[in-house]
Amino acid sequence: DIQMTQSPASLSASLGETVSIECLASEGISNDLAWYQQKSGKSPQLLIYAASRLQDGVPSRFSGSGSGTRYSLKISGMQPEDEADYFCQQSYKYPFTFGSGTKLEIK
């Protein structure tokens, strides 16, 4: 199975700050990567797919980048509603696998 190593496990950011979360795949995944946001007690929501494509309705402060084995999610200007858990997911090979998550809190 492809292992997705996500970092950091947690971070805190001030309002307006830019934050980055990274995922490292155990092998190349050819940009077959998504990012999800999960707020407390809710279902995950798709933010980014195909590594860098913004899902409809997602604010433009969210962006994704990367290639090969390294991918990142950037939030440009932390907002209160961005406090949540974030997960990456690869769809390059079965079984699809997720990163272990990043808990993002407001400082």
Add this chain to the structure above:
Amino acid sequence: QVQLQQSGTELVKPASSVKISCKASGYTFTSNYMHWIRQQPGNGLEWIGWIYPGNGNTKYNQKFDGKATLTADKSSSTAYMQLSSLTSEDSAVYFCARGDNSGYYFDYWGQGVMVTVSS
């Protein structure tokens, strides 16, 4: 609008089975994959498998072979997952999630079903 409405919380005994449902609305049920995903406290998210309701084809994570069985009823636009031979390790929240146009990203999710296995 697309909605996935899942059945309610389940408290089940060890060694038993449970069948949870996911009723889809707001789109053509037979045109998108339906995925199932498990979330255990502290263990993150695990992909269980998908079913394509248009033809009933399925694909499972090998880890869940023999544990999960996915079916779909086109007449009611409802997907089902049966979990068998339950142990405490199967206690988790189970989500259904629609595959997007590529099939492999999850663009709409159900609210989740908490399954607790306890005697």
